[in-house]
Amino acid sequence: xxxxxxxLPAVDVAGRRAVQVVDGTDDDPLTVARRWVEQGATxxxxxxxxxxxxxxxxxxxxxxxxxxxxxxxxxxGGLDSPAAVAEALGSGARRINLAATAxxxxxxxxxxxxxxxxxxxxxxxxAGDRVVARxxxxxxxxxxxxxxxxxxxxxxxxxxxxxxxxxxxxxxxAGADRDLFATAAARLPGPxxxxxxxxxxxxxxxxxxxxxxxxxxGAALHSGRFTLxxxxxxxx
Numbered sequence: 001x002x003x004x005x006x007x008l009p010a011v012d013v014a015g016r017r018a019v020q021v022v023d024g025t026d027d028d029p030l031t032v033a034r035r036w037v038e039q040g041a042t043x044x045x046x047x048x049x050x051x052x053x054x055x056x057x058x059x060x061x062x063x064x065x066x067x068x069x070x071x072x073x074x075x076x077g078g079l080d081s082p083a084a085v086a087e088a089l090g091s092g093a094r095r096i097n098l099a100a101t102a103x104x105x106x107x108x109x110x111x112x113x114x115x116x117x118x119x120x121x122x123x124x125x126x127a128g129d130r131v132v133a134r135x136x137x138x139x140x141x142x143x144x145x146x147x148x149x150x151x152x153x154x155x156x157x158x159x160x161x162x163x164x165x166x167x168x169x170x171x172x173x174a175g176a177d178r179d180l181f182a183t184a185a186a187r188l189p190g191p192x193x194x195x196x197x198x199x200x201x202x203x204x205x206x207x208x209x210x211x212x213x214x215x216x217x218g219a220a221l222h223s224g225r226f227t228l229x230x231x232x233x234x235x236x
Contacts, residue, residue, distance in 0.1 A: 006214030048077035166196030
């Protein structure tokens with residue numbers, strides 16, 4: 001990632017439709033994504049909810065979305081197997097975000113980062129003091145242990161990002177957990193992108209001051225708490 005604090009508006013896709021839209025607007029994912037780009041987005045965080053929840057996958061559709069966007073895309077959702085990762089890397093997405101379930105095999109994660117570099121983001125979904133897999137509810141391990149193991153496994157390599165998601169606050173507009181994200185930024189060997197909890201512009205400033213490199217924006221934008229231009233202006 002660049003040295004600036006990056007904002008990644010989220011487009012969650014299920015059944016070829018965008019799950020969250022603003023003010024009842026068109027739920028076509030391309031229309032939603034282009035709306036963010038028109039407002040100044042330099043990245044889009046595209047989530048395949050069908051794959052994430054094991055309902056199948058539609059990579060040709062998502063690849064077409066990626067190809068028709070004018071900004072880089074971070075593709076996320078259920079990417080925890082060699083086949084899924086290979087498909088995602090072939091989608092044209094600038095960066096793919098590994099699911100937290102991939103953390104069960106840190107040797108494989110390290111190999112992916114070593115081979116593909118900053119095209120790989122590593123997802124770390126956190127609930128309290130545990131790392132979990134949100135789709136299945138599976139527990140990966142204690143947060144402190146996972147952070148240490150990740151730092152050791154990826155020593156000497158640098159992924160595109162660690163996407164640290166606060167599962168307990170995701171979509172709830174409860175405010176960003178500064179301590180969680182500051183800890184992750186201090187201990188992980190690469191830029192941290194925060195996801196979950198952002199409720200207002202102050203949260204973005206708190207995250208930036210905590211050493212975080214960017215944030216995925218979902219509910220705060222979709223519910224109208226602030227606009228993307230407002231956020232970009234606040235971070236200038």
